[in-house]
Amino acid sequence: MGKQDVKSKVVSPAEIVRALQSGSITTAQAQQMFNGVMPIGDYKGIASVFDLDKLVNQPSILAEQQHVLGILSGREEDYDLQIVGVVLAEVIGTAHVAQLTVPDDELWFVQAIETTVPASGGVSQYGTNWFCSLWTDRVGALGYGQPFWGAEQLSAVGGSNWFDEFGVAPNVFAVSNKQPVLRAPAGTVFTFIVTTRTLACDLALNVTFQVWGYLGKPLLV
Numbered sequence: 001m002g003k004q005d006v007k008s009k010v011v012s013p014a015e016i017v018r019a020l021q022s023g024s025i026t027t028a029q030a031q032q033m034f035n036g037v038m039p040i041g042d043y044k045g046i047a048s049v050f051d052l053d054k055l056v057n058q059p060s061i062l063a064e065q066q067h068v069l070g071i072l073s074g075r076e077e078d079y080d081l082q083i084v085g086v087v088l089a090e091v092i093g094t095a096h097v098a099q100l101t102v103p104d105d106e107l108w109f110v111q112a113i114e115t116t117v118p119a120s121g122g123v124s125q126y127g128t129n130w131f132c133s134l135w136t137d138r139v140g141a142l143g144y145g146q147p148f149w150g151a152e153q154l155s156a157v158g159g160s161n162w163f164d165e166f167g168v169a170p171n172v173f174a175v176s177n178k179q180p181v182l183r184a185p186a187g188t189v190f191t192f193i194v195t196t197r198t199l200a201c202d203l204a205l206n207v208t209f210q211v212w213g214y215l216g217k218p219l220l221v
Contacts, residue, residue: 060219061183065109067217072108074210079103082209084194086126090201095193100211102188105218110182112165112212113148113190117155122202126194127152130164130209132182133189144191154197163212181213185220 019025039050074081082098102108115128131137135146148164166182184190192209 057220064107064183064216064219065181068214069217070106070215072110072211072213072215074114074208074212080211082190082192084192084207084209086194086196086201086205086207088201088204090196092196092199095195096207098192098209100190100192100209102184102186104186106186107216107218108182108184108188108211108213109216110184110211110213111167112163114161114163114208114210114212115153115192116161116208116210117159117194118205118207119159120157120202120205123157123199124196124202125157125198126155126207127197128155128192128194128207129153130193131191132184133187133191134184142191144189152193152195183216185218 019030072080077083078100080100082100084096084098086096113130115130117126117128120126129147129149129152131142131144131147133145137144137146140147153160153162166180190209190211194207
C-alpha cells in the first residue's frame with residue numbers, strides 16, 4: 001500500500017487574518033479556532049482583541065508633531081501662500097477661487113490661516129472664506145469640504161486682516177479658534193474664495209492667504 005500524506009488541519013495565523021479581513025469569520029470565531037497567542041483584553045466586561053490602530057498608530061500622531069522638518073509662514077506662493085488678484089471695476093458678485101495642496105510625502109501641522117484684504121481705495125468690500133478638504137461639508141454643495149466660517153467674512157473698507165488659529169490656547173483670542181493644531185496629510189486641499197460684495201472694485205488689489213505652521217514627520221500610513 002502506498003504511503004498517504006498527512007495534512008495538518010491546524011489553522012495558521014495568516015489564514016485567520018485572511019478570514020477576518022474577508023469577513024468570512026468573526027473575531028469570536030477566530031479566537032476559538034486559533035491555537036496560538038491572540039492578545040485580548042477586557043472592554044466593558046467583553047473580551048476584545050487589541051486594536052493596533054488605537055494602540056500603535058494613533059499615539060504616533062503625537063510623535064509626528066515633535067519633528068519640525070520645515071516652516072510654513074506664507075512666504076512661498078503656490079506652496080504656503082496664495083495670492084488672489086481682484087481687478088479694477090470688477091462687478092458685484094464676482095468670485096475668485098484659489099487652492100493650495102499639501103505636497104506628496106509631506107505632513108503639515110497648521111497653526112493659523114491668515115487672510116489679508118488691502119484697502120480698496122474707495123468703498124468696496126470683499127467677502128472671504130476658506131475650505132478644507134478634510135472636513136465634510138454638511139450643508140454646502142461646492143465640493144471643497146466644509147468652510148471654516150459658516151458665513152463669509154466681510155472686509156472693512158479700509159482693509160482687514162485676521163487669523164483663524166489652531167493650537168495652544170488659541171480660543172483665548174477668539175471663540176472660533178480651535179485647540180489642537182490642524183493635521184493636514186499629503187493631498188489635503190485648502191480652497192480660498194474672494195467675492196466682491198459692495199460696489200465695483202475701485203482699484204486692482206491682491207488678497208492674500210498665508211498658511212502658518214510647520215512640517216511634521218509622517219508616521220501614519
